[in-house]
Amino acid sequence: MIELSSVTKTFNADRHNQFTAVDDVSLTIEPGRLTILKGPSGSGKTTLLALIGCMARPTSGRIRLHNIRTSFFTEAENSALDITSLPERFLTEIRRTTFGFIFQQFNLVKGISALENIMLPAYPTGENQADFRRRALELMELFSVSRHAASPVEWLSGGELQRVAIARALVNNPAIIIADEPTAHLDSKLSGEFMEMVGNLKSEGKTILIASHDPLVYDSVLADTVVGMRDGRITGITGAA
Amino acid sequence: MNIPLNRHSNILDFSLSSLLRRKSKNLSLLVVYTLIIFVIASLIFFVQALKREAAQLLKEAPDMVVQRMVAGRHDLIPAAYGEKISAIRGVTSVSPRLWGYYYDQVFGANYTLLVAEGKPVEPGNIMIGAGVARNQRIQASDMLTLKTSANEALLLTVQGIYPSSSELISSDLIILSAEDFQAMFNLPPGQNTDLAVTVANPREQVTVAAKIAELFPDTRPILKSEILRTYDSLFEWRGGMIVVILAVAVLSFIIFAWDKATGLSAEERKEIGILKSIGWETSDVLLLKFWEGIVISLSAFLTGVVLAYVHVFFFSAALFEHALKGWSVIYPQFRLVPVIDVYQLTVLFFLTVLPYTAATIIPAWLAATVPPDAAMRS
Numbered sequence: 001m002i003e004l005s006s007v008t009k010t011f012n013a014d015r016h017n018q019f020t021a022v023d024d025v026s027l028t029i030e031p032g033r034l035t036i037l038k039g040p041s042g043s044g045k046t047t048l049l050a051l052i053g054c055m056a057r058p059t060s061g062r063i064r065l066h067n068i069r070t071s072f073f074t075e076a077e078n079s080a081l082d083i084t085s086l087p088e089r090f091l092t093e094i095r096r097t098t099f100g101f102i103f104q105q106f107n108l109v110k111g112i113s114a115l116e117n118i119m120l121p122a123y124p125t126g127e128n129q130a131d132f133r134r135r136a137l138e139l140m141e142l143f144s145v146s147r148h149a150a151s152p153v154e155w156l157s158g159g160e161l162q163r164v165a166i167a168r169a170l171v172n173n174p175a176i177i178i179a180d181e182p183t184a185h186l187d188s189k190l191s192g193e194f195m196e197m198v199g200n201l202k203s204e205g206k207t208i209l210i211a212s213h214d215p216l217v218y219d220s221v222l223a224d225t226v227v228g229m230r231d232g233r234i235t236g237i238t239g240a241a
Numbered sequence: 242m243n244i245p246l247n248r249h250s251n252i253l254d255f256s257l258s259s260l261l262r263r264k265s266k267n268l269s270l271l272v273v274y275t276l277i278i279f280v281i282a283s284l285i286f287f288v289q290a291l292k293r294e295a296a297q298l299l300k301e302a303p304d305m306v307v308q309r310m311v312a313g314r315h316d317l318i319p320a321a322y323g324e325k326i327s328a329i330r331g332v333t334s335v336s337p338r339l340w341g342y343y344y345d346q347v348f349g350a351n352y353t354l355l356v357a358e359g360k361p362v363e364p365g366n367i368m369i370g371a372g373v374a375r376n377q378r379i380q381a382s383d384m385l386t387l388k389t390s391a392n393e394a395l396l397l398t399v400q401g402i403y404p405s406s407s408e409l410i411s412s413d414l415i416i417l418s419a420e421d422f423q424a425m426f427n428l429p430p431g432q433n434t435d436l437a438v439t440v441a442n443p444r445e446q447v448t449v450a451a452k453i454a455e456l457f458p459d460t461r462p463i464l465k466s467e468i469l470r471t472y473d474s475l476f477e478w479r480g481g482m483i484v485v486i487l488a489v490a491v492l493s494f495i496i497f498a499w500d501k502a503t504g505l506s507a508e509e510r511k512e513i514g515i516l517k518s519i520g521w522e523t524s525d526v527l528l529l530k531f532w533e534g535i536v537i538s539l540s541a542f543l544t545g546v547v548l549a550y551v552h553v554f555f556f557s558a559a560l561f562e563h564a565l566k567g568w569s570v571i572y573p574q575f576r577l578v579p580v581i582d583v584y585q586l587t588v589l590f591f592l593t594v595l596p597y598t599a600a601t602i603i604p605a606w607l608a609a610t611v612p613p614d615a616a617m618r619s
């Protein structure tokens with residue numbers, strides 16, 4: 001479970017261009033469910049995803065993660081881990097082990113193979129390479145991109161890129177998947193395929209958090225909770241348990 | 242394998258494939274880097290080998306040489322000086338020496354003419370250095386014509402040619418008999434170029450030299466140690482030219498490393514952002530860049546040093562021997578004996594591999610300190 005209490009993120013604080021991207025947001029994201037952050041551009045969805053995904057720290061407020069596994073907290077302490085003021089090193093570990101990220105632009109590294117792109121998040125974990133390589137190949141099999149294992153990613157089509165990006169997000173077997181506008185560069189057919197894959201992940205018990213203003217995503221029957229956002233604030237929550 | 246070792250091996254693996262995808266850029270980096278190391282290492286090997294060569298050959302030099310000075314210039318010394326010097330306590334022997342220079346106008350070359358002390362050649366015969374043989378295009382039992390100071394031709398038969406192992410010193414040498422030498426330069430009998438003095442106890446050499454200078458105020462005793470020092474400074478002077486070449490090479494390296502340091506492309510910056518966003522720590526990115534730098538610089542260092550070794554010791558430093566060896570048209574041709582100065586190579590290693598690796602890491606470190614959410618906004 002992810003718990004946000006009065007989270008605010010202000011950029012360029014005390015400067016003439018001060019800007020509050022997330023304003024006093026309190027929200028609970030249930031485990032194993034699909035939560036959609038819905039709203040227009042500039043509504044604060046991406047910033048909220050970055051805060052939850054340990055990529056940035058809130059200016060104020062608290063973010064707590066429940067039932068996550070890290071090397072620096074024991075199980076007992078772990079029941080609710082406040083990530084708000086953790087040092088960068090710990091945030092990186094949580095980001096690496098707990099979250100899988102799917103970016104709007106896919107953010108795959110050009111020039112290296114699709115397989116290597118999928119293995120990227122696992123390189124610094126210190127895991128045996130043969131193990132995560134096998135896992136990456138299984139994921140490629142699962143997403144039907146095995147034949148592109150050795151191909152540089154620039155040879156792949158949009159749909160294939162999307163699937164490689166999802167496989168990369170899953171290689172460290174994270175509990176939570178975060179996707180930022182994942183269908184922005186996909187046509188309706190590919191967007192539908194993407195939602196199918198999301199459904200599969202959800203059925204595997206993954207917690208999925210998607211920021212999108214695509215009706216194909218937020219109107220999907222798979223969505224458990226849809227959080228409406230505008231100007232950094234929550235405008236409404238539908239489908240909450 | 243344990244986790245930290247796995248992490249290193251995984252990141253090293255990735256850095257290799259990362260280097261391969263910018264093949265042309267990294268290959269050109271490697272070539273330039275190798276070339277710089279090659280030039281510097283060649284110079285180091287070359288100078289060390291020359292110094293060693295000279296030291297080896299001068300082992301046989303006399304303990305002391307006594308020259309007579311007239312008006313501050315080196316002049317002929319009478320044989321009578323030698324008799325009195327040999328009477329000085331501590332002096333084992335005194336050998337009068339005859340030597341001089343001869344300029345061959347036809348071939349435009351300078352030769353060193355010397356009367357051998359140990360095994361003198363018969364009048365009418367000569368022994369020559371390999372450089373003279375090459376220059377004159379003659380071989381053993383051929384005739385060589387020299388012009389005497391009276392403008393008469395002196396016909397000499399080549400008895401033998403010195404082996405090329407001692408060519409650095411013997412290249413321009415012509416060994417002839419005392420009679421022929423005197424005929425060449427019209428020397429009065431009983432006059433020598435200088436005297437070679439042997440002193441049994443090395444500690445007494447300075448005292449003996451002082452006594453000689455006192456007995457014959459018009460003489461200049463030169464100790465072997467002084468000759469060695471002169472040779473050393475001669476090579477050091479040549480080392481001066483080497484310093485110029487070295488400075489150019491080091492400067493090229495600095496420009497090259499600076500270019501690398503400031504040359505992190507937008508794509509590389511973006512990649513670093515991606516790596517950070519998917520869970521790479523700043524230290525992981527630095528480790529990646531460290532391995533990239535080490536792979537390039539170590540390969541260049543090792544290749545450059547090996548090529549320099551082959552160049553200097555197998556091809557006699559063919560690329561710059563004309564600039565650095567010999568001072569007449571007769572260039573010595575000899576194979577240098579391999580000498581490796583570990584200290585200088587270590588200095589070279591620390592002055593090249595470390596700055597280059599640092600130059601690779603620093604811009605990456607600057608790029609890697611961007612917040613990980615930057616990739617989400619790109």
